[in-house]
Amino acid sequence: MQVNTAQPNALLDTAIQLVGERTGLDLTAIEPGPGADLLIRLNKAPTPTAYRVEIKRYLNKQTVALLAARLAEDPTPTMLVTDYVNPQQADRLRRRNIPFIDTAGNTYVNEPPIYVFATGNKPDILPTAKPRVRLFQPTGLKLIFALLNQPGLEQKPYRQQAEVAGIALGGVAWIMGDLRDGGYLIEPTPKTRRLINKRALTDLWVENYPARLREKLILGRYTTTHDRWWQDTDIAAHRAYWGGEIAADRLTHYLKPQDVTLYADKVPATLLLENRLQKVPDGNVEIVKQFWHFDYPEKALQIVPPLLVYADLIATGDARNAELARMVYDEHVARHIRED
DNA sequence: AGCTAAGAACCATGTGACCC
DNA sequence: GGGTCACATGGTTCTTAGCT
Numbered sequence: 001m002q003v004n005t006a007q008p009n010a011l012l013d014t015a016i017q018l019v020g021e022r023t024g025l026d027l028t029a030i031e032p033g034p035g036a037d038l039l040i041r042l043n044k045a046p047t048p049t050a051y052r053v054e055i056k057r058y059l060n061k062q063t064v065a066l067l068a069a070r071l072a073e074d075p076t077p078t079m080l081v082t083d084y085v086n087p088q089q090a091d092r093l094r095r096r097n098i099p100f101i102d103t104a105g106n107t108y109v110n111e112p113p114i115y116v117f118a119t120g121n122k123p124d125i126l127p128t129a130k131p132r133v134r135l136f137q138p139t140g141l142k143l144i145f146a147l148l149n150q151p152g153l154e155q156k157p158y159r160q161q162a163e164v165a166g167i168a169l170g171g172v173a174w175i176m177g178d179l180r181d182g183g184y185l186i187e188p189t190p191k192t193r194r195l196i197n198k199r200a201l202t203d204l205w206v207e208n209y210p211a212r213l214r215e216k217l218i219l220g221r222y223t224t225t226h227d228r229w230w231q232d233t234d235i236a237a238h239r240a241y242w243g244g245e246i247a248a249d250r251l252t253h254y255l256k257p258q259d260v261t262l263y264a265d266k267v268p269a270t271l272l273l274e275n276r277l278q279k280v281p282d283g284n285v286e287i288v289k290q291f292w293h294f295d296y297p298e299k300a301l302q303i304v305p306p307l308l309v310y311a312d313l314i315a316t317g318d319a320r321n322a323e324l325a326r327m328v329y330d331e332h333v334a335r336h337i338r339e340d
Numbered sequence: 341a342g343c344t345a346a347g348a349a350c351c352a353t354g355t356g357a358c359c360c
Numbered sequence: 361g362g363g364t365c366a367c368a369t370g371g372t373t374c375t376t377a378g379c380t
Contacts, residue, residue: 086373086374086375087374087375088373088374088375134352134353137351137352137353138352138353139352139353139354157361157362157363158362158363158364159361159362159363167353167354168353168354168355169354169355169356169363169364170353170354170355170356170364170365171352171353171354172363173363173364173365174352174353
């Protein structure tokens with residue numbers, strides 16, 4: 001069946017119809033009114049069940065992970081509606097108990113006593129015309145980080161931006177285009193480009209950084225029997241900077257650091273030797289590759305830029321770090337991203 | 341049915357030529 | 361000097377088929 005994927009409702013209607021035909025599941029779309037979330041009702045359930053509709057095109061692993069994270073915070077019953085869920089993705093969704101329907105007739109609904117899991121149906125036309133959004137790919141994350149930390153950088157030539165962000169020139173135009181499309185950049189003239197919605201952009205950066213960039217930059221995890229070795233270490237002498245809890249401690253003095261994160265261009269061999277750091281898969285000392293190439297005031301404290309400290313604290317998902325993250329944000333990040 | 345491996349298909353990115 | 365684009369490359373993801 002040809003799907004008019006330009007229309008969200010067409011996608012929803014097609015999915016409801018096809019899933020109904022293939023599995024007998026009786027669903028109805030409900031439009032509650034302007035401004036309210038679209039709902040989908042599961043008919044014939046013992047108690048009427050309504051799901052908030054989450055329409056996502058071109059599903060991938062990250063989309064599923066982000067949706068799962070969101071639902072962990074806000075458990076409003078939500079049904080994913082998409083063009084095609086392949087068998088692997090279907091399994092991921094089922095394991096996370098996220099109900100879905102797609103336009104190929106695949107579905108997962110677990111609303112006892114109703115249980116339907118249908119997978120393996122192929123769409124007639126595979127959704128391959130994915131619009132490439134590079135904003136939150138590694139390259140995009142590097143450039144956005146540079147832009148958020150260096151106010152006014154967006155007005156500089158692409159070549160300079162590429163250099164500061166440590167990315168290829170060719171990538172800058174793509175990312176600037178995505179920023180414009182996403183409503184994060186206005187450009188009356190090239191010389192007056194201006195970043196807007198910085199708060200929202202920062203939130204998205206923090207959300208995407210751990211899985212999409214940080215994960216790829218981990219140089220190794222280490223452990224040592226030396227206690228509080230980091231306290232008197234002149235880390236800058238090893239061409240490295242503290243991140244995470246130690247950096248947060250230096251900014252706020254509110255924490256007894258347990259885990260150690262440090263950023264460096266390459267693994268500092270002498271530091272490992274001096275402190276008997278041994279490489280182990282789950283060590284509490286993590287060395288991450290430095291990915292930015294600009295100066296910032298907090299460098300004097302031998303720490304990474306505060307936005308990165310904040311992101312690392314959030315990434316731990318540790319309740320102990322949540323309040324500290326908020327302090328770092330309020331006192332050291334917020335002023336960088338105020339709208340001017 | 342579930343697992344695994346191999347190959348295909350797709351995607352992100354850097355490079356450098358070209359144009360304004 | 362500055363921006364755009366085609367292309368090559370390397371990596372990731374998906375599909376398929378064979379095996380248990």
